[in-house]
Amino acid sequence: MRAGVILGVALGRHPPVVVALRDGALDWPVGRAVARTATRACVALDLDDAPTAPVAAIRVGGPCPEALRPLVCRPDQAGVATIVRGGHSLTGRPLAPLDTEAVRRFAGSCGLMDFAVTATGSPMLADHELQVAAVIAAEVPGARITLSYEFGHPGLREREAETIRNAALGPEAGRIADEAARELPGVPVYFARSERGLVSAHYFRRYPYACYLGRTASLARGRAALPVRPVVPDEVTAAYGAALGRPEAQVERIVQARGRAELDRELQGVRDEVLTRVVSAGAAPGSARVAETTVNPLSYLPHGLYRIRVMAEGATA
């Protein structure tokens, strides 16, 4: 790896603010010629007022009260939603066979390209979401599809809302990533995550929701690292905070395990998945490591159901 300049870039309702990190020392402003020789660029931006695309939302599950149906009709969104039969209980039991015909009809007639798919029970078993994705891909060539199990939290409606938001941000994320690549040809670009850490531009295009509050998180990180320099402007602090990050990824699952050996096997599966994901988020394969594992038994259920969250991190490739 070249030892050199790491760029921090803050985007928002202002011209881009670029800072440089040389051997840990902060420097700004940065000229374009210097910027184009950087070893990497780390972008901090919030997406809460980014333009959104209309989304076709597919929920897999049973009928429910009107008040609990998918929400795609925010003021600025002309989305559509449907509920199709299928899904699994948290114990992995199929609730109904997946109604692939209903998926096909909806996908073919909705006229949209950005899909959000949320199946009941997918933090436990994602089979139906993967099947829905295959049907959409066959029916709508070029469709952009977000699957909710990638977010993994139990809580269908909240996970569905995140999935829809991710799908809605897809086109704008693509535009931002294209622009960054144009401005900084040859420089690997990373984006700050909402909690902490970075993801690659490639990952950002698919999971922009992971970076929903990337500027907010970077600003907090930058402030913590610059406590003795209170006069630094917020945008510079946020750019600096982003430049300090490293690739991170998280996986969350519900697993059923009878006994320690089964739980260990399930944990290993989740760890393998998060290591793959952090490499996809831009970590050098040899550097990827599990940083944090949380295992909580689910309350009020017998037979060893656990909620597992694993965080992985690594060095930039």
Added chain:
Amino acid sequence: MSLLIGGEELGWLGEGSRLFASGAAESSYNLSRDWAGAVVGAGVTLVAPEELLPGTLCVAISLMGSTTALGEQLPGGEEPARAVRALERRLGERAGAVTALNLAAENALIPFIAAAELGLPMIDGDGSGRVFPLVEQTTYALGGMSPTPLALAGASGELIVMETAPDRVEELLRPVVLSVGGWAVAACYPMTAGDLARVLVPGTVSLLLRAGVPGAPRSVAAPYGVRTLCRGRIQAVEGSTRLGSELALPSSPSSIVLQETEGLRRLVRLEAHNEIVLALADGAAVAMAPDQICLISMTDGMVVDVDKAEPGLKVEVMVLKAAPVWHTERGLALGGLRAFGIPL
């Protein structure tokens, strides 16, 4: 005096019901709130049991199983009414009022939904004054009432009517709840208004309505007193995968260790079994069931569920005194530490 719970009051009830509710997943609370809001209609009348004819049939409504499962597998919407109707068919008598088993989050809202859907009044009180994990851990049972016959409605249309000796209800219920997806709505403890007046913890619904008004102090929701045990940062969460336990308790035990961030900087260990049942500070027992021990996040003031506790969180540990009946010999046997398998 009876009171009408309309849309605004429902908001207060919802807020009040989660001030000390542990084990309530955010998503299941949100959906119960939205579901209740959609059926509130002209409102639900809140009555004391003494206001009803003494022979009026009252039934207790509660969520059984996991709030995480409810948040994931959504209700069809008919579950509360189906459970009550099934119990009525078994008894050959119409219910005249709905009461709560306890008033923690969903368990305050689901009886409300049943009452609204069936056009029945809701009783101002509950069978706990706090929350216990088992169906028979209620003041109704302490007063000699039987949880059975009990009717259970699941989200995929399942309907189960159960009749058994009171001490076998949990044993039969748990595998059934798991096999219908991890949650169900139960209608249970059928009893007359006259009996209910004798065995309930009175006035707790109107108390939560007051506690849920914006700006009301949290302590309003604790009828028998509340204290802060300590403030600290969670150091470790240890889950057990112990199997073949002799305890008839759903879920596995876990421990939460936190370091006090002020005062004596004690190491505080919380033993949890669905909820926290014992607090040890530097090895000495400082709070225990039947009093309720709660973790309140110091970041957002919300209750931290046992299965969401994680290292680094800053929390306040609060202890709510249980209703006096829980501190009697029979109350301690049913809801004290021994009932959670800790012979202290």
